[in-house]
Amino acid sequence: MSVQLSLGELALSLVLVAVAVAVSLWRRADLEKDLGLAVLRSFLQLTAVGYVIQAIFDSDSLLLVVALLAVMVGVGTWTAQRRARSVPHATFPILIALSLAAASTLGVVLALGVFEATPRYLVPVGGIVIGNAMTAAAVALNRLADEVHAQAPRLEATLALGATSRQAAAPLVTQSLRSGMITLIDQTKTTGIVAFPGIMTGMLLAGADPVDAVRLQLVILWTLLGSVSLSALLALSLGYRGFFTDAHQLRELPEV
């Protein structure tokens, strides 16, 4: 099963990018530069990643796989902490959340023998797991920051009754956990009806049997539910502390 695209065929799909540029120009959306940059970056980044993955597949070295996943966790942490700017000291919680969510979910699917421990499975699955864990952590922490801002008086009133910062933050952490998980849950509910998920689409394009494509997609979706919940939970459980001092005081919040 394989699909082959020549560079020429690839270039032809730029016609659709031209449509986007035309739309932007016509409505003066001022997005032409961004579109150009997006096309250029997607080409360069994916090409580079393609070569890296090719090299890892050729070497068949698990150590290299772990190294690649570690880089993904690093980049994911950096991206998520930039998105969660209003959360003080978010980097460490996000790093822990992504690492543990990725390690434990990959560990479980490997231990159960769902996938073989080979680069061909570990690299793409690891990438999806880390990417989704990153989004969940960022969404959950951002929601927490919003909740803390909105509910500062109630938080302080709770602290004033002798609650610890953990106890005071608990309801907000629960709310934020829901935010971090709900997108994927909804996506999982509507999958196949509203949109074809990416893995399945890719496998169908590559000529796989639809039943196989569906099964793999389900494994991935269900795995992601686990990793996303772990990631959001870890990010929040460590991240809420950034809003408080050791003396159970709500820190003064930075302007947003």
Added chain:
Amino acid sequence: MSAARGGRRVLDGIDLSLADGEVTALLGPSGSGKSSLLRLLNRLADPDEGTVRFHGEDVRGLDPLDLRRRAVLVPQLPAPLPGTVAENLSFGPRLAGRDVPEVVRCLARSGLGDEYAERDASRLSVGEGQRVMLARALALEPEALLLDEPTSALDDDAREGIERTLGEIGLPMVLVTHDRAQAARLAGRIVEIEKGRLA
């Protein structure tokens, strides 16, 4: 002591000692730093300079949770927790591992009938909410009260009821108020604050 909020100094060189058993009224225009000062007394915040002492001890050496249960703050605006009024009153004692408080008696001391116990605490008028805040503080059986304008939204009858209770319980208190007459009625001592400084 001095303290800043939002990068601005809001308390400046406050030097104050409150005698045990005394009611001290804190009087001053809006924005003068009254609420900010109360927050330092139960360690919801720390001063940038200076120390707060409770029974002669630097509060930074005390367990902040224990301190907040001993010197309980009644907030300026009602800040109900989700749930019923009775649940609001039980919250603090439950966290402290104590028995469920006598909800009805705490409500009565704030001038609220026992029919309030099962009301949703987030669906009360401001004046009702203020009285629930006082009842919630009393449920912790505090050694001292930090009252931030506890009667600002009450009619004369309700206010008189609260003042009677505050007189009867005989706790040391810091009472923030705009009402000079109330200060004179309740307080043994009146302290005036203006633009973060004692006047």
